[in-house]
Amino acid sequence: MIFFIDSADLNEIRELNDLGIINGVTTNPSLMAKEGIVGANSILEHYQEICNIVTGDVSAEVISTEYKDIIEEGHKLSEVDKKIVVKIPMIKNGLKALHYFSKNRIKTNCTLVFSASQALLAAKAGATYVSPFMARLDDWDKKTCSSFEMLSDIKTIYQNYNYNTKILGASIRNKDYIIKCAKLGADVITAPFKSLISLIDHPLTDSGLKKFIEDFKNFKTLN
Ligand code: E4P
Secondary structure, eight states: OEEEEEOOOHHHHHHHHHHTOOOEEEOOHHHHHHTTOOSHHHHHHHHHHHHHHOSSOEEEEOOOOSHHHHHHHHHHHHTTOTTEEEEEESSHHHHHHHHHHHHTTOOEEEEEEOSHHHHHHHHHHTOSEEEEBHHHHHHHHTTTOOHHHHHHHHHHHHHHHTOOOEEEEBSOOSHHHHHHHHHHTOSEEEEOHHHHHGGGOOHHHHHHHHHHHHHHHHHHHHO
């Protein structure tokens, strides 16, 4: 299973990359703004720095919503590094842009997806990745369709028609979401540092280790 960190923080990206548990990165305009990255040049430089750390794909999101502007912005982003994946919102102009980039062999990530129908369109347009937003959907209305039903429907539909678009579980808030995505067969998940690092923890690991260390200390004093 592929893991991306959902962050624009270079220290977080480096730390998880050094642990060997992430394959790439996703960002969005909110995460870039959080790091104080504004202005075209700083944005492109920051993406280059991220690409220098990881070996896999780095999703860089367009801000434009007009077709021509999405294409122009997408080209600028993709020229930064071959690891760049142009992240495009699920809107009509976005679909057209996904189709354009697919024909031009530029990788894309269709973002802000909240239904199986949107995911079906993203696959038809040729998106490389589709990002169903899990927790945001559950926060909004869990009763009509939970994020897990959405993911499972997308998986079934993609399998039925052999779509190559990879399912990238996004908007992940904790490790339960990660494990559920893994059980449902998501190809990729993207999660914040806190959720990914929490996969390490178990109280029995901590108490077991404490006991081993204590017992070994006693053993040493006997000799
Ligand atoms: C993914 O590509 C998005 O940037 C991200 O997962 C959104 O997560 P949030 O709902 O926690 O902001």
